[in-house]
Amino acid sequence: MIKTDDMNLKTSEEWVKHFRENLKQQRVNWELKPQPEPPIPSKIIESVKAWQLAESSDGSHLIYAVTKYAMRNGDLESINAMRWFIKEEQKHGRNLGRYLDLLEVPKSNFNLFDFAFKKARRFLQSMEIWTITVLIAELHAQAYYKSLYKATSCQLLRQICLDILKDEGHHIRFQFERIIHIISNRSSSSLRLTFAAYSLYFRLINWAFWKDHKFVFEAGGLCSQEYKSKMKKSFQRIMRRIFKFQSLGNEAVNLNLSQ
Numbered sequence: 001m002i003k004t005d006d007m008n009l010k011t012s013e014e015w016v017k018h019f020r021e022n023l024k025q026q027r028v029n030w031e032l033k034p035q036p037e038p039p040i041p042s043k044i045i046e047s048v049k050a051w052q053l054a055e056s057s058d059g060s061h062l063i064y065a066v067t068k069y070a071m072r073n074g075d076l077e078s079i080n081a082m083r084w085f086i087k088e089e090q091k092h093g094r095n096l097g098r099y100l101d102l103l104e105v106p107k108s109n110f111n112l113f114d115f116a117f118k119k120a121r122r123f124l125q126s127m128e129i130w131t132i133t134v135l136i137a138e139l140h141a142q143a144y145y146k147s148l149y150k151a152t153s154c155q156l157l158r159q160i161c162l163d164i165l166k167d168e169g170h171h172i173r174f175q176f177e178r179i180i181h182i183i184s185n186r187s188s189s190s191l192r193l194t195f196a197a198y199s200l201y202f203r204l205i206n207w208a209f210w211k212d213h214k215f216v217f218e219a220g221g222l223c224s225q226e227y228k229s230k231m232k233k234s235f236q237r238i239m240r241r242i243f244k245f246q247s248l249g250n251e252a253v254n255l256n257l258s259q
């Protein structure tokens with residue numbers, strides 16, 4: 001069993017307070033204009049359009065899942081916390097959209113992976129599947145915006161990336177804490193199965209992000225091997241933190257990600 005009392009986790013009320021305060025911060029200087037030279041490669045623009053679309057989701061299916069879960073565990077404020085989290089993601093979508101508008105590039109309303117995810121999420125009713133999906137996506141978002149920052153010399157786009165990165169660090173902690181709550185009552189053997197399933201799922205999502213955004217990762221200095229190794233390490237780090245209060249040792253974490 002994981003002893004959540006020892007872990008200094010934030011309450012849902014504290015998360016609401018955090019998101020509410022953070023949303024008031026204005027860290028992007030919109031007086032800046034996009035730099036026309038050197039032009040941003042069209043593949044990077046296409047990738048930014050895909051993220052803009054994904055970040056703008058209304059989050060209704062996620063709210064449905066968290067509401068069902070909150071009704072069972074009695075933490076009704078967690079619904080509110082998730083609403084604030086979604087608002088912050090939508091802010092990322094708005095900022096990227098504003099940037100595309102300044103470039104006079106039309107925003108996208110279709111992306112294959114986004115389409116596939118929107119179809120799949122109808123079946124994502126479990127809070128656990130939602131949470132691990134978002135947690136893995138957040139880890140990739142962090143790597144993506146770091147790469148995008150390095151791939152461009154446009155100061156405005158760099159500021160947008162830094163602002164998002166500041167938020168994403170908290171998002172990872174937020175989703176990490178949700179997972180801790182969800183799996184806190186599991187036995188050791190059940191946790192081993194849980195971790196094996198998370199690892200498989202991570203590999204699938206990891207592959208999909210590379211397929212869809214490899215140009216940005218490469219432009220930011222990551223080749224395929226470096227990307228895989230970096231993402232594997234960040235996933236292992238978060239899994240070790242999740243499982244460190246349990247008898248599940250490091251070897252279980254390493255085993256599932258060794259190939």
Ligand SMILES: [Fe+2]
Binds near residue numbers: 055088089141164
């Ligand atoms: Fe985001």
Ligand SMILES: [Fe+2]
Binds near residue numbers: 089138141168171
């Ligand atoms: Fe996020």
